Amino acid sequence: MSRASVVGVGETEYTKRSPRTALQHQLEASLTAIADAGLTPGDVDGVIPIGITGAPVEEYVADFGITDLRFSAVVPHGGASAVGALQLAGAAIAAGLCSTVLVPFGRNTSSGAKAGQRIHTMPQFHFVSEYERPAGNIAPAQLYAPMARRHMELYGTTSEQFGEIAVSTREHALLNGRGLMTRPITLADHQASRMITDPFRLLDCSLESDGGAAFVVTSPERARDLAQTPVDLLGSAMGHPDSPSSITQRPDLTRVGVAKAAALAFEAAGVTHADIDVAEIYDCFTYIVLCQLEDLGFCAKGEGGPFVEGGRLRLGGELPTNTHGGLLSQSHMLAVNHVVELVRQLRGTAGAAQVAGAETGLVTGYGDMGDGGVAILRKGTS
């Protein structure tokens, strides 16, 4: 039984070098999501801002004329925060703490520090900052590359298999209409793209982008009276890898946090892998998608390479994945855009990338050094 429903989604234009601030992106996406739900800004009584660029909740209280904010929180897990916020919003609503939760995100990375600088302002990265950065281990790509390399050495996973993820995700972005990337790529383009930090080539890496995305959560009962087909949260779970603050010290480099969350989320949702019609998988790097597909249980550990081959992740494939173009080719909205896309898919309003008849879907988050979140959603009845 669902205890919460997503009733509104919103996105800004996705660009680079935007003249608009992170706060402007957050407010615009939020107002779009609230209007999409058929609500007014003053109806919001809970806010969970996402990410280190998130404006404090006091901004929303003032700007939206919220007279009675009953719930606010921050989920400090980077790219896992959006799924964590969805879970937390559902829990707060089910507990009766509040009725309508806004989850806003927005950023302007063009004017600020790049990811390789940003992470060193975060306390969870302090071991990296103190012991590894001076050796030249600076950016997320470098932190995660040894995870991918170990997987390749143990299981024979190839760069071409990473490339298949880059190519299918780009195909989906071209259908989205909002994607930052507007040219198709081939596997040859992927293989020819410059090496950033082995085994990650440029086309294995996600985008730095500007914009905002937001969603609104309320009770299933209230959702039935609002503007859109509700999308119900069936089950969710968070999980953290061993040695969560140091990848270097992690016993098994090839597993991430969703490995611990997946079974819990499927059990809570009461569905099986075969029920998943569409998946939005956190894709900061191609390999991270492949690793999560294993850790989610769609295939066994080590079989992710062959699993992604043959078009399985493409529209029309067995498990259409990142149907909006993801962080790799649509925009890096910290997976708030993944939640938005899954909601659209389950409403049946995903446009050219619509998975026919999609009723049940899954979204994941991956944050910092592997914190994970999984949420399973289903199209509700109006």
Added chain:
Amino acid sequence: MTEPEDIAAPYWRGAAEGVLVLQRCGNCGVVRHYPRAICSACQSELVEPQQADGRGTVHSWTVTHHAFDPRLADDLPYTLVTVDMREGVRVLGRLDGDTAPAIDLPVRITFAPGLDGTPVPHFVVEAP
């Protein structure tokens, strides 16, 4: 009032002298790295410095071709190795020399100045 001793001070003193100093739990004897306030196995605060053997084997690696810090532009490409030390902990550092990294490649630690002059681990391949 005295300033609290930085739990990482023995590591940095060792690094400055070119040796790897780990933490050994004074209660249960488990060796740990990176430096932490208490033992992950028994939660004891008791801790002793332990100089590492210095030898280990490569667990994984990345070869970096992009200067994420402009000061590293002249180092490109450089190899970062994750190394299983004999004491059961891992160390991340630079791999020196021309040998291609491989899982289980035997290496030995040294230290050299890194960014801002901070001493950082370097590894050289051990003769078989």
